Structure formats: C-alpha cells, structure tokens
Amino acid sequence: MSASEDSKGVANTGPFDFDKLDKDFKFEISREPGGENIMYCFACGTCAGICPVGDKNEDFDPRRLIRLAILGFREEVLSSPAIWLCSTCYSCTVRCPQDVKITALMAAIQTISSRDGYAHDSYRMFIDMAMKHKFILEVSEFENSKRAKLGCPEITADPAETVKLIEHTKALDIIKRKPKSEGAKK
Amino acid sequence: MKAAAFLGCNVSIRRFEYEAAARAVAKKLDIEFVDSNDFGCCGYGAGPIDHDTYLAMAARNICVAEDMGVDLMMVFCSACSGNLTKVNKLLQENEEERKHINELLKSVGREFKGTVKIKHFTRFLAEDIGLERLKKEIVHPLEGVRIASHYGCHYIKPPEIFDHFEDPIHPHSMDDLVAVAGATPVNYPNKRQCCAGAIIAVSEDTSVKIVTEKLENLEKTGVDALAVHCPFCHVMYDEYQKHESVKLEKPIPVLFLPQILGLAMGCDPKKELGIKKKVAKKLLGGSE
Ligand code: SF4
Numbered sequence: 064m065s066a067s068e069d070s071k072g073v074a075n076t077g078p079f080d081f082d083k084l085d086k087d088f089k090f091e092i093s094r095e096p097g098g099e100n101i102m103y104c105f106a107c108g109t110c111a112g113i114c115p116v117g118d119k120n121e122d123f124d125p126r127r128l129i130r131l132a133i134l135g136f137r138e139e140v141l142s143s144p145a146i147w148l149c150s151t152c153y154s155c156t157v158r159c160p161q162d163v164k165i166t167a168l169m170a171a172i173q174t175i176s177s178r179d180g181y182a183h184d185s186y187r188m189f190i191d192m193a194m195k196h197k198f199i200l201e202v203s204e205f206e207n208s209k210r211a212k213l214g215c216p217e218i219t220a221d222p223a224e225t226v227k228l229i230e231h232t233k234a235l236d237i238i239k240r241k242p243k244s245e246g247a248k249k
Numbered sequence: 250m251k252a253a254a255f256l257g258c259n260v261s262i263r264r265f266e267y268e269a270a271a272r273a274v275a276k277k278l279d280i281e282f283v284d285s286n287d288f289g290c291c292g293y294g295a296g297p298i299d300h301d302t303y304l305a306m307a308a309r310n311i312c313v314a315e316d317m318g319v320d321l322m323m324v325f326c327s328a329c330s331g332n333l334t335k336v337n338k339l340l341q342e343n344e345e346e347r348k349h350i351n352e353l354l355k356s357v358g359r360e361f362k363g364t365v366k367i368k369h370f371t372r373f374l375a376e377d378i379g380l381e382r383l384k385k386e387i388v389h390p391l392e393g394v395r396i397a398s399h400y401g402c403h404y405i406k407p408p409e410i411f412d413h414f415e416d417p418i419h420p421h422s423m424d425d426l427v428a429v430a431g432a433t434p435v436n437y438p439n440k441r442q443c444c445a446g447a448i449i450a451v452s453e454d455t456s457v458k459i460v461t462e463k464l465e466n467l468e469k470t471g472v473d474a475l476a477v478h479c480p481f482c483h484v485m486y487d488e489y490q491k492h493e494s495v496k497l498e499k500p501i502p503v504l505f506l507p508q509i510l511g512l513a514m515g516c517d518p519k520k521e522l523g524i525k526k527k528v529a530k531k532l533l534g535g536s537e
C-alpha cells in the first residue's frame with residue numbers, strides 16, 4: 064500500500080504479518096546520528112500530546128511514527144510524506160521522559176529516507192540553491208542597494224568554496240536518487 | 250568587544266532591517282562586528298539529505314570565523330544559531346567526528362579547531378552586556394507600550410547545546426530586554442508555540458494554522474507589537490498576517506528585538522532601524 068492512499072500520513076498498517084517486518088530497522092535508525100535513543104521509547108505519548116504540528120494536522124503523530132519504526136515498518140515509514148512534517152520545535156525533546164531526542168530522531172529518519180530516494184523536494188532544492196548561490200536565496204544589486212541605504216555592507220555570493228565542499232560529500236548523489244520501483248517498496 | 254557577524258541567508262537577503270538595527274545597537278554598546286563575505290548558508294537544510302554535508306557546511310562557516318581571529322561568532326537568526334552551536338559543540342567534543350569533517354574541509358583549505366564561542370545576539374545582550382549596562386543607553390523608554398515576545402525554538406532548545414543558559418519552558422531573556430526598553434512585557438496563551446517556518450515548504454496549510462493561532466492569541470491578549478529575533482519567525486508572523494485565513498481586526502506590528510531596543514536608545518527609526526514611520530510613531534508616542 065502506498066502512503067498517499069492513507070489519511071493518517073503513514074500507510075494503514077492494519078493487522079500485520081510479523082515475518083514481513085524489517086526487525087533491523089530500529090538498529091539501522093539507532094546507528095544514524097540522532098537516532099541513537101529510539102529504543103528507549105515506552106510509547107507514553109507525551110511527544111504526540113505536545114506536538115504543535117500534530118495538533119493541527121492529524122497526518123503527523125511522532126509517537127505513532129516511532130512505534131511503527133520500532134516494529135519494523137521500514138518502507139511504510141521511509142516513504143511516508145508525514146516524516147517531513149516535523150517543524151523541529153524541540154517541544155517533545157525537552158519533555159520526553161525517556162530522552163528519546165525525538166527531533167533529532169525525526170531528522171535521522173529523514174536522512175535514511177533521502178538515501179532511499181524519498182528526499183522531500185524542498186531539501187533537494189536547498190542543495191541546488193547552495194550550489195548556485197551559497198545562500199538559499201539569490202543576492203542581487205537590488206538587495207545590496209537596499210542594504211546600503213540601511214548602512215549594511217555589500218554582500219557577495221561566490222559559491223566556489225561551498226560548491227567544492229558539497230562536491231566532496233554524498234549530497235549530490237543523494238538528491239538525484241529516486242525511490243526504487245513500487246515492487247521493491249513493498 | 251569584537252565578534253564575527255554571521256548573518257546567514259535570511260537576515261542578509263530578506264530581513265536586513267534586523268541586521269541594521271543590531272548594528273546600531275551594537276555601536277551604542279561598543280561591540281565591534283567584523284564582517285566576511287566568506288560566510289555562506291549555515292547548512293540547516295542539508296541535514297535531512299546527508300549528515301556529513303550538514304556538518305561540513307556548518308563547520309566551514311565556523312572555520313571562517315576562526316580564521317578571522319575572533320573568539321566570538323555572533324548569530325542573529327535562531328535557526329543558524331541553533332545549527333552552528335550544535336555542530337560547534339559536537340566537533341569540539343567528538344574527536345573522531347572532528348577528524349572526519351576536517352578531512353572534508355581540507356578540500357577547501359579549512360580546518361576546524363574549535364576556538365570560537367557562538368552566541369545568538371539576544372543571549373549576548375542578556376548574558377554578556379547585561380541589563381544594567383543596557384539601561385544606561387535608554388533615552389526614550391517605551392512607556393505604556395505593550396510588547397509580547399516570541400522566543401521561538403532554536404534560540405534555547407535543545408538546552409544542553411546552549412549551556413542551559415535559560416530554562417526552555419520558562420524563558421525570560423526577551424521579556425527582560427523588552428522591559429529594559431521601558432515597554433511592558435506581555436504574556437499570552439501558548440507563548441512557546443513554534444512559528445512552523447521549517448515546514449512551510451512541506452505543508453503551508455499546517456504552518457498557516459499554527460501561525461493563525463498565535464496571531465489570534467496575541468489579538469485577544471491585546472498587544473501593541475510582537476518582538477521576534479529570528480528572520481524565519483518574522484516572515485511567518487508578519488507576511489502571513491496577509492494570508493486569507495488570518496483575520497485580524499488590525500495588523501500587529503512585528504519587530505525585531507534590536508529594533509525595539511534601538512528605538513528606546515534613540516536610534517533613527519527609518520535610517521538605522523528600518524522601522525516604518527507609522528509604527529515608530531506609535532511606539533514612541535508615550536515618551537514624546
Ligand atoms: S515522549 Fe518519548 S517515550 Fe513518550 S512516546 Fe514520545 S518518544 Fe516515546
């Protein structure tokens with residue numbers, strides 16, 4: 064089932080077959096920077112209760128995502144548009160009784176998802192912009208003349224150093240990746 | 250007092266009235282900002298793509314500050330501040346990670362040494378300059394002006410990266426600074442609510458709902474202005490007031506904290522602080 068068919072952000076996992084779950088997924092997450100504490104979660108729901116996004120958008124429920132990840136719903140979690148909804152507010156992180164560090168954990172899940180070809184377009188664009196302008200916005204004469212009026216110095220945007228650095232990382236490869244076929248997704 | 254001024258994308262390109270006001274306030278306090286065109290984006294958006302890219306982009310900026318020979322890197326955007334502070338701490342404490350990122354940085358002739366401290370300008374004002382010193386510069390106290398503060402998230406959270414300088418559940422530094430300016434700090438429901446700027450490109454609808462709630466709470470409470478200290482938060486509360494689903498009786502002026510301090514310090518509202526005439530007049534009204 065694809066996540067887009069589901070009203071709750073993540074594919075409806077229904078009654079499930081334990082044998083089909085990826086029991087290594089929780090270890091995979093815990094090896095990713097930020098995901099180290101995933102297994103501490105005892106599903107209390109404090110994060111879901113405080114989450115400002117979950118409050119306004121029922122597709123997003125951090126406890127549910129963590130639960131599904133621990134159970135091993137790898138593909139469902141990684142392909143879910145819901146994982147991109149965390150606004151990184153840290154409200155959950157400062158209140159979680161088990162120190163799960165949920166905000167960092169969400170980022171870890173996003174990173175794995177990107178490696179599998181599911182990166183959200185806005186982050187692919189982020190890398191594109193950084194490669195073009197070193198900033199995520201373009202600087203032109205216009206901005207500089209307005210800056211000068213307020214006594215701010217001129218800014219230049221030579222991206223050479225940023226480009227060279229990014230070229231030495233895996234980012235350019237990752238933003239080109241697409242999800243494997245629907246068959247592989249299952 | 251000398252500090253490298255790290256502006257980042259949104260302050261330098263979209264919200265330079267914040268930068269101008271910070272420069273004006275810094276001048277009054279004998280803080281010297283050193284600029285460099287070697288700074289770039291802090292790397293915030295690279296995290297969800299690749300952790301190494303994210304660390305390397307942030308570290309490169311920290312190296313620029315280190316190479317300028319300063320001890321302090323001043324940051325104005327809360328997202329940049331949270332990001333750079335986190336990476337600085339990680340690379341200072343974790344030798345293995347530092348070696349790994351330094352390998353990448355070699356490609357651009359940089360090396361992370363871990364010699365600078367990173368601070369958000371608000372934290373620096375509250376912690377290093379101090380309220381007593383700030384009070385001495387106030388010439389036009391904004392008496393009777395009701396100002397609510399939006400702390401945002403990355404200014405204080407996660408608290409361990411910021412040396413626990415402020416309780417994330419009961420923060421008060423912004424309100425203290427508003428009070429120094431002579432204005433009345435105002436509390437309002439759900440004050441800690443996030444601006445949701447981080448997901449504006451993922452679900453604008455969700456972000457707008459979150460923003461609307463805060464704006465409505467502010468209107469119900471009755472405030473003359475909202476103080477922010479992050480360009481993202483500013484965009485969310487200022488530009489989104491024009492969104493069709495936000496229905497306010499009258500607009501709520503959204504000002505950067507240094508604009509408020511600058512007004513009270515007697516800086517030129519238009520030329521130095523980038524504040525609209527009408528808004529400046531309203532805020533200064535009480536003291537004229
Ligand atoms: S608050 Fe922590 S322990 Fe509770 S459900 Fe969320 S992650 Fe798990």
Ligand code: SF4
Pocket residue numbers: 110113114115116117125148149150151152153154155156165166169
């Ligand atoms: S950090 Fe993300 S998951 Fe946690 S409360 Fe904020 S929006 Fe929700």
